[in-house]
Amino acid sequence: MGTIRRTVLPLPLVMGMHLLCLLSIGNAEDPYLFFEWHLTYGTISPLxxxxxGILINGQFPGPEINCTSNNNIVVNVFNEIDEPLLLTWAGIQLRKNSWQDGTPAxxxxxxxxxxYTYKFQVKDQIGSYIYFPTTALHRASGGMGILKVHSRPLIPIPFDNPAEDHAILLGDWYNKGHKTLKRILDSGRSxxxxxxxxxNGxxxxxxDASVEPLITMEAGKTYRLRVCNVGMRLSVNFRIQDHAMKLVEMEGSHTVQNEYESIDIHVGQCMSILVTADQTPKDYYFVASSRFFKQVLTSVATIRYANGNEPASPQIPLPPPENSVGIAWSINQFRSFRWNLTASAARPNPQGSYHYGKINITRTIxxxxxxxxxxxxxxxxVNGVSHVDGETPLKLAEYYGKADQVFKYDLVKDEAERGDKVVVAPSVKNxxxxxxxxxxxxxxEKTIQTWHLDGYSFFAVAIEPGTWTPEKRQNYNLLDAVSRHTIQVYPNSWAAIMTTxxxxxxxxxxxxxxxxAYLGQQFYFSVVSPALSLRDxxxxxxxxxxxxxxxxxxxxALYT
Known part of the structure; x- marks a missing residue:
């Protein structure tokens, strides 16, 4: 992944920005980072x-955003392809600012x-996140990358600083391209x-002869790998030949540092592992293979030791089993993921909500x-409602008091609804x-699901096979469930999350x-502060x- 191309500004504007920076210093405002991105078409060959493909500043995957907790991010996005588009910052909690969320609603x-210039703050967050297009099927052709939020220098992280910090964006891929895939879906087919x-593209x-290694390691050093599943459909299991992987962060939360031989990562999820170069200097394979899918798709990349001169062994480590035992294996792995409550790091708002097990539930959906x-x-x-986007963003219609002309609230009920009847309409839930x-x-269903909630972190308290009942709450992890923003649900299973x-x-x-999502498996939560205050x-x-x-x-200006 290349470096980010920064904006070259005319002198008067530079002087104005210099004055703005001086004012920011005087007001002790958090630092600003400015980026300029040009989205264009270009030829790529991931398979x-x-x-x-859709490139950002000529790159696929796109540029990394490297920032620090509480930084203000300003990204000027130039759309140079032939279709309208938006980018979203998945997992970034845009406090009070869904205007910058980058979704069609x-x-x-x-x-x-x-x-268009996106402006947002990575408020009270650390960790690994992805950005990608939300419009049409653009995500199938690229326009995606990683956003790294580092802890502030005075806040210690719960592990020694790694020798290097690498992003690995992996996932399933289609050779057809986004326009062809969209035509297929619009015609009514899968x-x-x-x-x-x-x-990584x-x-x-x-x-295969490896021209360029994924990573080059020096013996004795430890490396941080931020692995994200940016695919369209498939869960993936990843592992590294002869190397243990220590999980240290997941979707913005430091985790209890367990070691794994392989890890399942589901669509939209990111996690950080530490890998120590403690084996014989040679090449090793980083292996990624599909999970919960009839055909096992596998790809490898080379991890190279400096001064090593032997190729990787052709005997790659196998993925977990692909049957009901495999679901049990994965559920047990999910249960092993625990939040590191002793680590010094940003906590989700409101402060103190990490004692979530002691808060009374006010609503079950x-x-x-x-x-x-x-x-x-x-x-x-979702509950018999299939969402569609219209010409007017739902947030704008609500803001201008014209919601009744665009959508109806609460078509999705709090009780799970099944049956043959489906309502196709814009879907907003109060x-x-x-x-x-x-x-x-x-x-x-017989296929695994992955869900994501914008604007929040939630506590992933349980995943189990079968049907949920209120008695299942006794199986919740009410102490140290990981605070995150995605949750997987296995076939014929359920998952529970909690959030404020x-x-x-x-x-x-x-x-x-x-x-x-494109064909309707989504909706929006409308969260309105009764005070109508800029505080909220x-x-x-x-x-x-x-x-x-x-x-x-x-x-x-509705809020004061």
Whole structure:
């Protein structure tokens, strides 16, 4: 991954920004980082087949954002492809600021030939996150990268500083390209199985000549690898020949430092491992293979020791079993993931909510995913509602008091609904500000699911096979469940999370499997502060684009 190209600004603007920086210092404001990104088409070959990809500053994967907790991030995005697009910052808790979330319900898309400047703060966060396009099927062609949030220098991390810090973006890949995949879905069909697995934009098989290693390590040193699943559909298991992997961070939380021979990582998830170069200096394979899928897809990359001159052994470590025992294996691994409560790090808001096991639940929401055919076309639904995006972002319609012209609230009920009837409509669910809730994901399908919630971290307290009942709460981890933003649900199983709706705005709860999200398996939570105060939510930004039925309306400042 290359370095980020920074904006070259004219002298008057530089002087103005210098004055702004002086004012920021005087006000003890957190530092600003400025980036300029140009999204273009270019030829890429993640599986060895040349195809049109979406590049950022000529790169795939895109540039890394390296920042520190509480930094202010300003990214000027130039759309130089031929379709409208948006980028989202998955897992970044945009406090009071769903305006920058980059989803079709919160923002107008960036039109071809136009640019938009995202402005947000990585408030009280550390860890590993990804950004990617949310529009159409653009994620299938690239436009994605990693966002690293480091701890502030005076806050110790619970492990020695690694020799190097590397990002590994892996996941399933299709050779068809985003336009073809979108046409398939729009015609009412499924995009089918992926063609392979890519690792940082490349795919190799055992025995392939490796021109460039994924990582070069020096004997005796320890390295941090931030591994993220940026695929469209498949869970992946990764492992490293002859090397133990120590898990130290997951989606913004330091974890209890257990060692693993292999780890499952589901779509949309990120985690950090430490690997020590403690073996004979030679090449070793980093192996990634699909999970819970009939056909096992495998790709490898080379990890090289400096001064090593032997190729990697062709005997690669095997993935876990692919049957019911495999589900049990994965559930047990999930249960082994624990939050490191002794580590010095940013805590989720409100402060003290990490004592979540002592907070009374005010609401239980049960959600069931389903796959159905509606008017001859494939759709996916949540509690019988299949979401569609319209011309007017739902957040803008709500802000201008025109929600009733665009959508109906609470089509998705709190009780899981199953059956043949599906409502296809924009889907927004009301949530009470600062309520502490539990959400139960029930999966009665034969395929694994992954869910993501924008704007929040939640406590992933349980995953079990079978059907959820209130008695299952006695099996919850109410002490040190990892605070994160994605949760997987295995076939014919359920998962439970807990969170506080303390972040006002409109926030997307979606399947992280892009086909399912595109065809309706998502909805939005509307979280409104009764005080209508700037303390709780920002006003419409002055630079925000307006579109749809609010396009020509005057800009309003509702909050004071």
């Amino acid at each position: 060895g087949v040349p195809q049109q 919160t923002m107008c898309p960036i039109l071809p030939g136009h640019n 995009i089918g199985k992926p063609d392979g697995i890519q690792i 490349k795919s190799n098989k055992v025995g 049960k959600l069931s995913n389903s796959r159905q055919v509606v008017d001859g076309k494939l759709r996916f639904a 949530a009470t500000f600062r309520n502490f809730v539990e959400i139960i994901f029930e999966n009665q 709706f303390d972040n006002a705005g409109m926030w997307n709860l979606r399947s992280d499997m892009k086909e399912r 939510e920002y006003n419409l930004p002055a630079t925000q684009e307006l579109c749809g039925i609010v396009k020509d309306l005057p800009r309003l």
